[in-house]
Amino acid sequence: MGINAVFEALSHPVRRRILALLKNGPLSAGDLAGHFDLTKPTLSVHFNKLKEAELVAVERRGTSLIYHLNTSILEEALAGLLSLKDPET
Amino acid sequence: MGINAVFEALSHPVRRRILALLKNGPLSAGDLAGHFDLTKPTLSVHFNKLKEAELVAVERRGTSLIYHLNTSILEEALAGLLSLKDPET
DNA sequence: ACTCTAATTAGAAGAATTTCTAAATAAAGG
DNA sequence: CCTTTATTTAGAAATTCTTCTAATTAGAGT
Numbered sequence: 001m002g003i004n005a006v007f008e009a010l011s012h013p014v015r016r017r018i019l020a021l022l023k024n025g026p027l028s029a030g031d032l033a034g035h036f037d038l039t040k041p042t043l044s045v046h047f048n049k050l051k052e053a054e055l056v057a058v059e060r061r062g063t064s065l066i067y068h069l070n071t072s073i074l075e076e077a078l079a080g081l082l083s084l085k086d087p088e089t
Numbered sequence: 090m091g092i093n094a095v096f097e098a099l100s101h102p103v104r105r106r107i108l109a110l111l112k113n114g115p116l117s118a119g120d121l122a123g124h125f126d127l128t129k130p131t132l133s134v135h136f137n138k139l140k141e142a143e144l145v146a147v148e149r150r151g152t153s154l155i156y157h158l159n160t161s162i163l164e165e166a167l168a169g170l171l172s173l174k175d176p177e178t
Numbered sequence: 179a180c181t182c183t184a185a186t187t188a189g190a191a192g193a194a195t196t197t198c199t200a201a202a203t204a205a206a207g208g
Numbered sequence: 209c210c211t212t213t214a215t216t217t218a219g220a221a222a223t224t225c226t227t228c229t230a231a232t233t234a235g236a237g238t
Contacts, residue, residue: 004102010170011100012196013093019173029215042197044216063205063214074174081099081170084108085163101226118185131227133186152184152235 006077009053014038015046019055022069029065095166098142103127104135108144111158118154 009015018032033043047067050056057068098104107121122132136156139145146157 007096007100007105011096014196016096016169016173023173023176030213033215038196039198040215041199041217045196048216060205063212065215071174074170078167078170078174080105081163081167084105084112084158085160085167087112103226119183122185127226128228129185130187130229134226137186149235152182154185 003076003080005049005053006055006073007080009049009055010077012046012049014043015050018043018046018050018067019069019074022056022067026059026066026068028061029067032067092165092169094138094142095144095162096169098138098144099166101135101138103132104139107132107135107139107156108158108163111145111156115148115155115157117150118156121156 014036017035021027021032021035029040029043029047032047033040036043047056047058050067051058054073055070057070059066059068103125106124110116110121110124118129118132118136121136122129125132136145136147139156140147143162144159146159148155148157
């Protein structure tokens with residue numbers, strides 16, 4: 001869905017916090033959920049929005065799902081913000 | 090309201106387009122509204138969200154309200170995104 | 179004061195978001 | 209194959225968002 005989905009995904013503090021947690025390395029859905037006072041199904045919905053925006057990628061290891069940060073899409077968002085600032089673009 | 094309001098404001102394509110229009114210089118509410126297939130009251134709501142996030146500032150000139158881009162808050166959003174990327178922060 | 183132009187606020191309808199509980203899926207191990 | 213662990217999907221309630229039309233406010237000019 002492109003840049004729209006990216007900014008939409010970035011609009012919720014829980015999702016930004018998930019990305020911040022992932023910047024130090026991949027984490028499982030359960031490990032991520034442990035950082036929030038929210039149920040696992042709720043977190044699952046947030047994971048989905050991040051996945052739709054391709055801000056994260058998932059890999060299954062055994063019964064666990066491991067989430068990875070996709071920095072290239074974060075850079076796309078950065079470029080989008082920069083373009084709002086620079087008169088020359 | 091801080092960084093939350095900023096990312097929330099950035100989440101809608103119409104509002105990002107408004108910022109893009111303002112990057113070349115201030116524009117009145119009416120001039121901005123002319124770029125969209127939406128009613129003026131609808132645009133007014135979008136202006137308000139941008140104002141709450143302090144992404145824009147308003148100045149009255151006669152009967153017109155002139156909207157200005159506030160680049161320093163855009164830079165705050167940029168810094169917020171960068172911090173999601175860099176493992177050292 | 180009246181009128182015109184510019185823009186906002188109020189109120190309401192419809193859609194989307196966020197969150198929960200309960201049920202379902204998927205892989206691993208005995 | 210049954211159980212356990214990890215996580216998701218389904219369905220529903222509460223809230224927020226987006227948009228409209230109608231009414232209001234604000235300033236300028238006559």
